[in-house]
Amino acid sequence: MSTDTVRTDEADEAAGRRREQRGWYFYDWACSVYSTSVLTVFLGPYLTEVAKSAADADGYVHPLGIPVRAGSFFAYSVSLSVILAVVIMPLVGAAADRTGRKKPFLATAAYLGAAATAGMFFLDGDRYLLGGLLLIAANASQSVAMMLYNSYLPQIARPEERDAVSSRGWAFGYAAGSLVLVANLILFTAHDTFGVSEGMAVRICLASAGLWWGAFTLIPLRRLRDRRGPAGETETKGAMAPGLRQLAATVRDMRRHPLTLGFLLAYLVYNDGIQTVISQASVYGSEELGLEQSTLIVAVLLVQILAVGGALGMGRLSRRYGAKRTILGSLIAWTLILAAGYFLPAGAPVWFFVLASGIGLVLGGSQALSRSLFSHLVPPGKEAEYFSAYEMSDRGMSWLGPLLFGLTYQLTGSYRYAIISLVAFFILGFALLARVPVRRAIRDAGNPVPERI
Template identity: 85%
Template sequence: MGTDTVRATEADEATGRRREQRGWYVYDWACSVYSTSVLTVFLGPYLTSVAKSAADADGFVHPLGVPVRAGSFFAYSVSASVILAIFVMPLAGAAADRTGRKKPLLAAAAYVGAAATAGMFFLDGDRYLLGGLLLIVANASLAVSMALYNSYLPQIAPPEERDAVSSRGWAFGYAAGSLVLVANLVLFTAHDSFGLSESAAVRICLASAGIWWGAFTLVPLRALRDRRTAPTGPAVNGWRQLASTVRDMRRQPLTLAFLLAYLVYNDGIQTVISQASVYGSEELGLDQSTLIVAVLLVQVLAVAGALGMGRLARTYGAKRTILGSLVAWTATLGAGYFLPAGAPVWFFVLAAGIGLVLGGSQALSRSLFSHLVPSGKEAEYFSAYEMSDRGMSWLGPLLFGLTYQLTGSYRDAIVSLVAFFVLGFVLLARVPVRQAVRDAGNPEPARI
């Protein structure tokens, strides 16, 4: 009887865990449409065109009186978003770990971001400042929500399942991005048939991503459950809690070393994602329809890449698989420098290369980091992790924007990002991940 009871309890726990995992996947499905349709495809070229319409005779706009080349405004706005996120994410993560109430914080962040994205419908004429503000709010909100979302991974998946669960989450996100991009492509290419201008079609595509984000967020909010914890102290001083988190991370130097490596190479990944459409439109002279098809190709192949690299990790370990992907990223980016203008076929080849390594490198990084986080500190640690995730990095877009501002060449700007992948490879190769898992007090998986 006792054995039967234990088995029944274990079966109930497994069923509950699977239910939470399925709900967890859907948040990737919900918010990845923003990353794809807004950040990667439409907003970069569109906001750049809006900024150019507001520029002076020398091609500069003047937000807050600062002269900025119109072609750099989007990249600078992405950088500004992470500055805001850096202040908010650790505080939200500390509050979530201290109270155990992640869901209300996740809901708040998700719906602020969704509302800002839906508000992009009103971005027309020369309202580049409105576009920059909405981008900053949406990106910072995404960062906060993803930090909280990622922190569920150690709680809903045992160590041996995390690579697979994380990879499935990314696959769900890329599948959603593909589905919505098909609808975007139909609307954009046939906008005359719908009685819409090109600008109106773009604004509808932007706003629909916010509506999608908000609607599907209801699913994980129903499926995920809070793990209540006893308060560990007064909840009045967020900055004191942030300082405590930083001190705690210093006691986990190997976890910190991995985080540094991830911050560097993921900065490069996210900058490629956020600036590729600007590179394609401004430097290669490709039209919006070509860019949509290219990003759609990335999304479709990223699903296969995420699942395929998850399988490779079971054989070779997550660390080796990530290192291999960084070599592929470096080669792909180097090839991008030499792409001929006005040649969409070669741009599609480049997109295919990006897609095959994109999802897997991100999914495996997330699952590998989950093994290095001390129990009970998931949200705090994933807040630090999220500072360089999902296009929130500031150094890469800043370098991209500065390189273009100084040289006037997007080719020089794109090749400057190779440094992130090379340095990230070196830093990750030096991290003894098995020792890092043990130091964090977690069970050591068979392969990592």
């Protein structure tokens, strides 16, 4: 084979890889509006009001005959969706790896989630049970789809490209979340001008997120390609039955890679801290600092916008210092942010915006680089299986942080003590990650070691 032919093949391979990467970015662009507009901003308060309108004189609703306080219905629905996702993800991951056909699974999960989100347009009156079912379907589908989406990373990017590719994906997601949230907030705050009620404005915002999710999912489905499974099977017949057996095998297999498990443990700990800061920051702002709802929504938008630059900026830092060192640096930054949050004065939105800016700058990068670093630790041919464990660490295990936050507040009566208690997750996560020899972990997984990691 001539040198020119080799160069042509390499150029064609690089062009194909870049095409897939551009398509891959667009799934983050498609689905992130669900996390931002639906789950973070609009659905919780709206579904709670719908549940309250259906509640009895004591403030309880009765799904399936079970008495549930209306104010807890949203939280319980989210918890049920996480449990469902934790059960489903390993099975789908094993089946996707075995058949080598991730795209059909990704399409099914994405469009089930998008359809459930669009269906939230019909959530009015006292239809709290419909809202709970749609939330469970959408949130579980989002988790399954993200697991499959993440598992493409080691297949579409060379080791030296992954930090940058992962960072761009997160940046696309935060950019889309910011764009749609701005449009939603305009509709919500000026709903009278548009001739719709506040409730109708919220329902339009919820449904538009589902339509956005479904429309832009077409791009990655057109550009990503399936790869044959390790055994060369491409048939789906009987794939789920071996997947059940392979689930147990995955657990056993991960025990053969203790350094990969060591990273997962570190990620579980510090990511629990990250997720708790995100979920409890608005509570801290409203209850401890006395800030208005409009201030909190602007802070959410600020986090989204700055996370775009943060993800890209930390991706560049990783090219100089390596992903592990950059993540460790971000954990130090998280610790300093919480320490600053403890001293924030009440009734001062400007300082809360400064805190939100700090969160935005480290949020996207710490998430993006964690994903790319883990992709190096996955044995070839087992991407979806291992990323199901990663996604479970991301979504299914983030309960210790809220528990510590709640217990600290219960014991002290102070949200300041509650927020500073979360420093423990970043200190412990730093210590655990620092102990992981990532170069040896990558070699043990059977992957090439990048020059800088």
